[in-house]
Amino acid sequence: MKVVKFGGSSVASATQIQKVGGIIKSDPERKIVVVSAPGKRNNNDIKITDMLIDLGHAYLQNKTYKDYLDKIMKRFEEIIQELNIPLSVLEDIEHSINNVLSRNLSDEIKFDAIKALGEDSSAKIVSEYLKHIGLEANYINPKDAGIMVSNELGEARILSESFSNLYALRERSDILVIPGFFGYTKEGNLATFPRGGSDITGSIVAAGVKAALYENFTDVDSVFSVNPNIVDNPKEITKLTYKEMRELSYAGFSVFHDEALIPAFNEKIPVAIKNTNNPQSPGTKIVAEKESLENCVVGIASDTGFSSIYISKYLMNRELGFGRKLFSILEDEMISFEHAPSGIDDMSIIIRDDQLTPEKEPIILKRIKEELQADTVSIHRDLAIIMVVGEGMNSTIGIAQKATSALKEANVNIEMINQGSSEVSMMFGIQAEGIDRAIQSLYDAYFGK
Known part of the structure; x- marks a missing residue:
């Protein structure tokens, strides 16, 4: 059936x-x-x-x-x-x-x-x-x-x-x-x-x-490896895993909302994306697992409309409960976050612009400064998020180096990077004005000109 x-x-x-x-x-x-x-x-x-x-x-x-x-x-x-x-x-x-x-x-x-x-x-x-x-x-x-x-x-x-x-x-x-x-x-x-x-x-x-x-x-005949509005005639993806599709759809791929396929994923039901106007085309298959490939990167997704809250405090890493208190402030103000890359003494919280409204911004800044005794609290707007997606990238040598070199060639500064233990994606935060240059350069790096 x-x-x-x-x-x-x-x-x-x-x-x-x-x-x-x-x-x-x-x-x-x-x-x-x-x-x-x-x-x-x-x-x-x-x-x-x-x-x-x-x-x-x-x-x-x-x-x-x-x-x-x-x-x-x-x-x-x-x-x-x-x-x-x-x-x-x-x-x-x-x-x-x-x-x-x-x-x-x-x-x-x-x-x-x-x-x-x-x-x-x-x-x-x-x-x-x-x-x-x-x-x-x-x-x-x-x-x-x-x-x-x-x-x-x-x-x-x-x-x-x-x-x-x-x-x-x-x-x-x-x-x-x-x-x-x-x-x-x-x-x-x-x-x-x-x-x-x-x-x-x-x-x-x-x-x-x-x-x-x-x-x-x-x-559409299939899912493309990158937004065709940015890159001409991009490579089609014939097979994806559930995890890869979720990462791609979260970060701007318009084929699916990122939560839409979860019930099918949970039952490990394969999904085929096909074209009503060209039903003979094989389309893109989404499966639970696939064989590993030499080029593990399957797609590059991007989305704009992000801001970051930057918090700096000396010896933040030694302060018990700092993270819990910070996220409690966001929860009190009904704000959900997307990413939270951190260092020893600083942390950035990535938030979608529609969450961090102009009305909430001064409240958040004031509460973090006063309640957490932060040394520095600032908000940076007009950010874009780029996701380089592919299962097994944490065990593939040179994947991150390709990305950073490509962004350098595009004359795009990396505002933040987040991979951690993820085997499926790397996240880069950049200024939104450089998004098209960045995507084109990354595509050339992973898929060839």
């Missing part, structure tokens, strides 16, 4: 959904399908989810929302008519939207339910189209599938009982189409997952049914 997930670009139009139908029909092992909401058809288009968010804001603020609703329904109507499936599907979608709007729910619960209507509608359309092309297929709501989640709207987490509930789906002989992005709380309320929600659903379902393979169809 294979679980197949199709992203927003794969269900953005009738033409794309026809490709989806062909992909499912071509392989009888593709038994469970997870879909996103219709995405953009072109660069100037609007995603259905964004349209629903606009609708939700207007409705909850008692503003006129009919124009938003009309645009949403028109988009679905175009897809349904071009697919030549019954208009009763459109009536069902409109009924579902009006039902959510009219139900007596809190604003928070209602807004989450409105956001999820895109995926729900997409699943109904895809299941009906699969029937239209002769397949035995049915829509199944996440509640009926057994996807139970925590009561954290927009940040829902899967509950353990979901996996045994989902395993029962193996008994079904038909193709099941499940909307991604949301589940249901024990109280019966809909709650959405965080960013990358449909990928999370696909991974959860694959883990629950213990699929032989989880295929994630998107609009």
Whole structure:
């Protein structure tokens, strides 16, 4: 059994959904399908989810929302008519939207339910189209599938009982189409997952049914070893380990949100990233283990939008509880950190800019200075993080030297470096303005010009 997930670009139009139908029909092992909401058809288009968010804001603020609703329904109507499936599907979608709007729910619960209507509608359309092309297929709501989640709207987490509930789906002989992005709380309320929600659903379902393979169809042939917007025609990655993919996705790779694949990883289910527009391409396989290669580096990822808090105090290393007190201050101010490279008398805390707001900055500086009696406390903004990723690099001679030489050639100063005992990645902090030069030089060093 294979679980197949199709992203927003794969269900953005009738033409794309026809490709989806062909992909499912071509392989009888593709038994469970997870879909996103219709995405953009072109660069100037609007995603259905964004349209629903606009609708939700207007409705909850008692503003006129009919124009938003009309645009949403028109988009679905175009897809349904071009697919030549019954208009009763459109009536069902409109009924579902009006039902959510009219139900007596809190604003928070209602807004989450409105956001999820895109995926729900997409699943109904895809299941009906699969029937239209002769397949035995049915829509199944996440509640009926057994996807139970925590009561954290927009940040829902899967509950353990979901996996045994989902395993029962193996008994079904038909193709099941499940909307991604949301589940249901024990109280019966809909709650959405965080960013990358449909990928999370696909991974959860694959883990629950213990699929032989989880295929994630998107609009690229494979994962590239570096951002193709920075390096022309970069090398494609044919095989990755789970750890490598997590490091890459954390640091700016846009194929997956870094937490999306954890359920599949936990069950050691292989994942294939494939292209809806070119399904014959082998894509990228993500596996638990792979054979060691001479060039252990598989990819170079980068992301901007970081700041660092630099703390210096003489004999910091001898002061019991210094680290605990420092991180307690961050916890009190609701700030999570990314990295914490340190020396004997100093430490740097890497934080995403959206965590270290201008309002929190003076509070943090004051508390660290006063409560920890630090000699120096300063904040450095406009940082970028680069991750050089590959399993086994801690036992491969010369990997770090290549990186530092490449950054020197690019005339980029290293603000900080962090590898420690990691066998999967090296992290470099640099000024954001040098990010493109740094990535190009690192790519040439590890993969050749």
